[in-house]
Amino acid sequence: MSLRRVLLAAVGFLVCVAGAGCTRDGGPTADPSDSAAASHSPAISLPPVGAECRELAVQGRTLRLENSAGLRLAAVDLGAGPMGVVLAHQSDASMCQWLPYATALANLGYRVVAFDFAGFGASSPAPEKTYVEDIRTVVDYLRERGTPRVVVIGASMGATMSVVAASTINPPLDGVVAVSPPATFDEIDAKRAAPSLACAALYIASTDDGDYAVYASELNDATPEPLRGLAVVDSPEHGVGLVGAQTAAGAQVRAEISDFLREHLHPSPTPTS
Secondary structure (H helix, E strand, C coil): CCHHHHHHHHHHHHHHHHHCCCCCCCCCCCCHHHCHHHCCCCCCCCCCCCHHHHHHHCCCEEEEEECCCCCEEEEEEECCCCEEEEEECCCCCCHHHHHHHHHHHHHCCCEEEEECCCCCCCCCCCCCCCHHHHHHHHHHHHHHCCCCEEEEEEECHHHHHHHHHHHHCCCCCCEEEEECCCCEECCEEHHHHHHHCCCCEEEEEECCCCCHHHHHHHHHHHCCHHHCCEEEECCCCCCHHHHHCCCHHHHHHHHHHHHHHHHHHCCCCCCCC
16 A cells, blocks of 8 residues: 555544544444434433333434433434324333334334433433423424424323424424323423414324313314314223224224324325316
């Protein structure tokens, strides 16, 4: 090798080390959102993304997104394309409960991100909850990376937060689905937010799941009339359990969501002259 080629190779190596932006095999570098350097907060040892369901989580792209409060959100990104779905979990769970359904949606051609709210799962501990900002952070992640059309689906606590987030995100979402939604949770009021929605909404609940069918109906009534949608099914199941139930009610719920996604995420056909 000539002296000139040796010197060029050495310079290239030093540039790589200084920038920490290249890989030995020329493959993609890690998403900057998954880097500890992306966080302005002191380094905190966090469990692996999807620690409770690691085998499922690593089938997608595991990452950490930083919200405006400097908290790092664990997330899994599956699929690809311009049609996105964000999945927001219940209060007693994490992204793991959504991953089987996330995988099914990705197989249908959607790009899907399931995430842990701050203070849950493998996300940063949160002195104060940042539910709505967490959803906004995930929506921004999708929109900034080639997925402009987004529907947010939330279950129970995640349903309340999804409605509130949908009422504030601008440009508006393409839709929001609230499964077993409390009208309020942790002093976050979805019923107050619903009149401000600028995207289609679908509220889903079970007949034998406490007062959730009542809450879903109240939220539907509070939503601007052209944007309303309500499905109450004969079942005792709640939240993600209802979506995944291998029963007639579960199949009906999945069909309702599939129809909603087709209507609001797929591009309208271009009129022909």
